[in-house]
Amino acid sequence: MSLKNKYAVVGVGYTPQGKVPDRTSLSFHLEATANALEDAGLKKDDLDGLIAYRHFPPCPGEPDITPQLIAQQLGLAPAYLSQDAN
Amino acid sequence: MLDAGICNYVAISYGHSGLWGGGMRQLLFNTRPSEACFGHFGAVGRYALAAQRGMHEFSSGPETWKHIAMGQRKWANLNPAAIMHAKPMSEADYHGAPLVVEPFRLFDSCQMNDGGRAIIVTSAERARDLKHRPVLIMGMGQHNPSNEIAQARYLAGPTGAHKAGRAAFAMAGIGLDDVDACQIYDCFTYTVEITMQEYGFFGRGEGENWFQGGTIEPGGTMPVNTSGGQLSEAYFMGLTPIAEAVMQLMGRCGPRQLGPETRTREPQVILCSDNGGALQSHSCLIFGRG
Numbered sequence: 302m303s304l305k306n307k308y309a310v311v312g313v314g315y316t317p318q319g320k321v322p323d324r325t326s327l328s329f330h331l332e333a334t335a336n337a338l339e340d341a342g343l344k345k346d347d348l349d350g351l352i353a354y355r356h357f358p359p360c361p362g363e364p365d366i367t368p369q370l371i372a373q374q375l376g377l378a379p380a381y382l383s384q385d386a387n
Numbered sequence: 388m389l390d391a392g393i394c395n396y397v398a399i400s401y402g403h404s405g406l407w408g409g410g411m412r413q414l415l416f417n418t419r420p421s422e423a424c425f426g427h428f429g430a431v432g433r434y435a436l437a438a439q440r441g442m443h444e445f446s447s448g449p450e451t452w453k454h455i456a457m458g459q460r461k462w463a464n465l466n467p468a469a470i471m472h473a474k475p476m477s478e479a480d481y482h483g484a485p486l487v488v489e490p491f492r493l494f495d496s497c498q499m500n501d502g503g504r505a506i507i508v509t510s511a512e513r514a515r516d517l518k519h520r521p522v523l524i525m526g527m528g529q530h531n532p533s534n535e536i537a538q539a540r541y542l543a544g545p546t547g548a549h550k551a552g553r554a555a556f557a558m559a560g561i562g563l564d565d566v567d568a569c570q571i572y573d574c575f576t577y578t579v580e581i582t583m584q585e586y587g588f589f590g591r592g593e594g595e596n597w598f599q600g601g602t603i604e605p606g607g608t609m610p611v612n613t614s615g616g617q618l619s620e621a622y623f624m625g626l627t628p629i630a631e632a633v634m635q636l637m638g639r640c641g642p643r644q645l646g647p648e649t650r651t652r653e654p655q656v657i658l659c660s661d662n663g664g665a666l667q668s669h670s671c672l673i674f675g676r677g
Binding site for chain 1 (some may be wrong): 396399405409410413470506508521629634677
């Protein structure tokens, strides 16, 4: 059955952008996700799926970014975690 | 996962300390010995190779790309959050910028930046109870001819965009004439040209004519990358184009909002693309106003 018009995007999360000193990649994931939830009018516990977009080598001195790490730091245990390739 | 009933609300997030944290430099200088031994270094070189082939096969080149770089910059000049917001670009600026990897000059190349972006996806039914007017996913298509450009059968098309675009339009049940604006993955200016050519907006080699005269700019007939895109707003992979399509269809874009404000059509349908592997993996999404 066609997926046409069955699903929708309901929120967008932004963060500071450009040269933003003293921030980790993880912190941008957390801020963007929190802002997207707020934008949609959802509570964080509503979120039951998390997809990390791309999997880059960690920046120097930073942890490897995985959806598991993002979920842990958000205090969530989503039913579905995924990450696409680099 | 949504369709299987496993999830109700899914976040897709991206974050990268690409500039201050050194992440993008690390990616760009990540050379492969099998390529470096031929004098070929990193992602810019891979796209530059494809663009050179496009120049050879269908007269692509800077005379086409300048319209893309300058057109997107005009959108960025309307977007206070864009990194290049306060910097207009003249034709002399475009041609005078230093070469990065021939044939790409600085303004053919996307931003390197820190930051993040996320979106939330749910069912159309649940979406109706939330804050904003929902943005429906009308169609999607993917096609991945190879893993990397060194294994590609064709350098200058057909790329993955050809089949992915047709699949997305088939699902949406609409045609190119129904599209009001495009948000095209624009790691380089050439990527915009080859992607739109493969989707069928113009014939092979007709890009120079199609882009001239302000086609993609404020006031144009087919606005493209209305946040400034990755060239002039900020680089968040496929979430730069998707976020902008969503915000435009929600009507939340202020001075750059499509419609009377920018002398463009009020958008009902916006086409988005993402690609990777130097034009070897491709995803096309068509969004509609809910």
